[in-house]
Amino acid sequence: MVRFENVGLRYGLGPEILRDLNFVIPPHSFQFLTGPSGAGKTSLLKLLFLSLRPTRGLVNLFGSDVSLLVKDEVADLRKRIGIVLQDFRLLDHMTTYENVALPFRVIGREESTYRKEVIDLLKWVGLGERMDALPPILSGGEKQRAAIARAVISRPQLLLADEPTGNVDPTLGRRLLRLFIELNKSGTAVIIATHDITLMDQYEARRLVLHQGRLHIYE
Amino acid sequence: MNNPEPLVDLAQERPQVPAQARNLSPIVPRASIAGRALVAVVAIMTFLASITTGAVLLVSASAAEWQSDVASEITVQVRPQNGRDLERDVAAVTDAMRKQIGIIDVKPFTKDESAGLLEPWLGSGLSLDDLPVPRVIVARLQPGTAPDLTALRGRVVQVAPSASVDDHRAWIERMRTMSNATVAAGVGILALVIIATIISVSFATRGAMAANRPIVEVLHFVGAADGWIANRFFRHFLLLGLEGGLIGGGGAMLFFGFSESIAGWFSGTPVGDQFTALLGTFSLRPSGYLVVAAQAVVIAAITAWASRRTLFATLDEIE
Numbered sequence: 001m002v003r004f005e006n007v008g009l010r011y012g013l014g015p016e017i018l019r020d021l022n023f024v025i026p027p028h029s030f031q032f033l034t035g036p037s038g039a040g041k042t043s044l045l046k047l048l049f050l051s052l053r054p055t056r057g058l059v060n061l062f063g064s065d066v067s068l069l070v071k072d073e074v075a076d077l078r079k080r081i082g083i084v085l086q087d088f089r090l091l092d093h094m095t096t097y098e099n100v101a102l103p104f105r106v107i108g109r110e111e112s113t114y115r116k117e118v119i120d121l122l123k124w125v126g127l128g129e130r131m132d133a134l135p136p137i138l139s140g141g142e143k144q145r146a147a148i149a150r151a152v153i154s155r156p157q158l159l160l161a162d163e164p165t166g167n168v169d170p171t172l173g174r175r176l177l178r179l180f181i182e183l184n185k186s187g188t189a190v191i192i193a194t195h196d197i198t199l200m201d202q203y204e205a206r207r208l209v210l211h212q213g214r215l216h217i218y219e
Numbered sequence: 220m221n222n223p224e225p226l227v228d229l230a231q232e233r234p235q236v237p238a239q240a241r242n243l244s245p246i247v248p249r250a251s252i253a254g255r256a257l258v259a260v261v262a263i264m265t266f267l268a269s270i271t272t273g274a275v276l277l278v279s280a281s282a283a284e285w286q287s288d289v290a291s292e293i294t295v296q297v298r299p300q301n302g303r304d305l306e307r308d309v310a311a312v313t314d315a316m317r318k319q320i321g322i323i324d325v326k327p328f329t330k331d332e333s334a335g336l337l338e339p340w341l342g343s344g345l346s347l348d349d350l351p352v353p354r355v356i357v358a359r360l361q362p363g364t365a366p367d368l369t370a371l372r373g374r375v376v377q378v379a380p381s382a383s384v385d386d387h388r389a390w391i392e393r394m395r396t397m398s399n400a401t402v403a404a405g406v407g408i409l410a411l412v413i414i415a416t417i418i419s420v421s422f423a424t425r426g427a428m429a430a431n432r433p434i435v436e437v438l439h440f441v442g443a444a445d446g447w448i449a450n451r452f453f454r455h456f457l458l459l460g461l462e463g464g465l466i467g468g469g470g471a472m473l474f475f476g477f478s479e480s481i482a483g484w485f486s487g488t489p490v491g492d493q494f495t496a497l498l499g500t501f502s503l504r505p506s507g508y509l510v511v512a513a514q515a516v517v518i519a520a521i522t523a524w525a526s527r528r529t530l531f532a533t534l535d536e537i538e
Binding site: 049071072075076077078079080081083085089090091093094095098101102103105106107111150 | 246438
């Protein structure tokens, strides 16, 4: 599904912050991406999400060499990836329901065809009562769950989550982890970037550890 | 590592809400686009462009009318000369002209009519016997024919050596130059107005895109292609352009619609009379209104095109 070969990344003329990355993300797999702050976790997620292009090496995503993709092909590939960012990136002028339904609107589905699906997911993540609320009045944890719901609503083949439990209390963190596990069981490959060891200890999974720009894999 | 807790349905902790149809918010919030300012800019530009076009149409129509009137006439001046009878010369020239093929009507101006022509400059009660005033003979030409002017001149000079034939060519040339210059100036102003519209719209689009950059980034995250995003913005700008075009074009049409009445208020004044002499009744023909309406649509389309072009250029910069 994802293959990195000798991938390096630098910003501008600065030093290489990711070096010689070689790894594969198999379908239906679950892994934590960890490492100290500033180790390059977010940059690696951006490479996986095609927000950044590697300065060297080969990145192959769903069978496509990303260096050969044109913009519309990138958009098509992104439809197969869900991403949860640290700052949630919810649209403030849309309700929670509309934010979560956004991936369906982008692919042109009629509202009547996805309404139940979105409402069910919102209920499932505990936002059934908040579906008409605008993001500015949601709590940090509610925003986090709305962002996660938006990332998973279209059942992506690959889910990327950047510190998904960073803004929530431990109890909610455990619930969100269970949500990711459930999604993984239904066939989605999951990569959770976190430096929360307690969270990682709750589920036995492959660990990708970034240290000084290099990746170490613990199966 | 611990095994995960069994998955629970989090919804059990919250009241259930039935699924129901919703009115979805627009992807791009209307308030985030400086709509009123843009509508005003497009309306003003369209109004100016329409007034320019209307004025050009009026001037060129009047000039064409003048030219056709003047081109269908030949004027002969018979100057008084010592030893010659002016009346007899006028009669001989009139006769000679009537024989010319292509001339359908010849009208010699009488002594009184000539005095009437000079009245605005010399006052009434003028006796032409005291002045060496030439006499004028006007001949109307058959439309579509070009009489042999050289032969006519020869014949006229033969019967009246002091006569001169004027086919108004120099005057027509000047009229043509003036009307061409007016049309060129109008086209130049139109081009400037359109360029100013494109620049204004591009700035407005860029501003709207900058204000909505977080929305564009999120849309990219959920897999929206640039074309899809551009279309969401494009609809706004097309509607704004149409609204501005309608207001500006409609205003210009009203202006021309009422201009005939306004011109009536000034009739009888020296300025009003000169204006009427130059531009007629200052009313646009129906085809003129169609041109103004088409122009408003074109400006709306240019607004949309400029916005779309800027949208794609800006989307390329936003990852």
